[in-house]
Amino acid sequence: MKSDNNKEIFPVVDENGIVVAKATRGECHNGSKLLHPVVHLHLFDKQGRLFLQQRPLWKDIQPGKWDTAVGGHVDYGEHIDIALRREVKEELGIENFEPKFLLRYVFESEREKELVHVYSTIYSGDVHPSEELDGGRYWTIEEINSAIGKGVLTPNFEQEFKRIIDIL
Numbered sequence: 011m012k013s014d015n016n017k018e019i020f021p022v023v024d025e026n027g028i029v030v031a032k033a034t035r036g037e038c039h040n041g042s043k044l045l046h047p048v049v050h051l052h053l054f055d056k057q058g059r060l061f062l063q064q065r066p067l068w069k070d071i072q073p074g075k076w077d078t079a080v081g082g083h084v085d086y087g088e089h090i091d092i093a094l095r096r097e098v099k100e101e102l103g104i105e106n107f108e109p110k111f112l113l114r115y116v117f118e119s120e121r122e123k124e125l126v127h128v129y130s131t132i133y134s135g136d137v138h139p140s141e142e143l144d145g146g147r148y149w150t151i152e153e154i155n156s157a158i159g160k161g162v163l164t165p166n167f168e169q170e171f172k173r174i175i176d177i178l
Contacts, residue, residue: 019086020046023125025116032086039070043123045116046083049094051109052130052174053079053102053137059148061137063101065164066144071121072164076157079146090127102146103138107131112177117166128170130178151175 022031022044031044038046053061061079065072082097084090091109098104109129117124139146149157158168 021086039122041121045123047125048083050078050128051080054132059150061148063146064144075164077164077167101140107133112174
């Protein structure tokens with residue numbers, strides 16, 4: 011069975027995003043609460059539907075749940091913009107898109123603490139979820155609202171969705 015690379019190196023940052031150290035994925039996800047940066051992209055189509063990915067069952071965090079279209083870690087030494095474009099290409103096969111910065115916030119769960127950089131885009135091309143995902147599909151805003159609180163979506167997505175819907 012596939013698994014995450016627990017030896018992958020992430021930057022450890024302060025709440026302003028300044029790198030203060032580095033640590034492995036395993037160290038960042040073991041309950042240490044080492045703050046590390048991630049990127050999220052909310053992918054909308056022209057009808058206003060939002061693409062969500064289904065997390066694979068082998069993921070170490072929230073396996074099998076529906077989540078933000080793209081979510082990924084920033085590698086040590088990598089710029090946020092480069093990480094966003096890398097993750098979008100890796101997860102959805104999309105190279106040409108115009109990201110719009112929405113917000114940055116700290117998300118904390120029982121196992122980790124992330125500095126989340128949130129972007130959105132409107133995209134009309136084909137989406138090709140990679141083997142890193144268990145697929146994905148477009149959801150209407152009503153479908154998402156109906157699924158909130160039912161254990162279908164990741165808690166992080168639910169919290170973030172409530173924040174971005176007011177911005178958009």
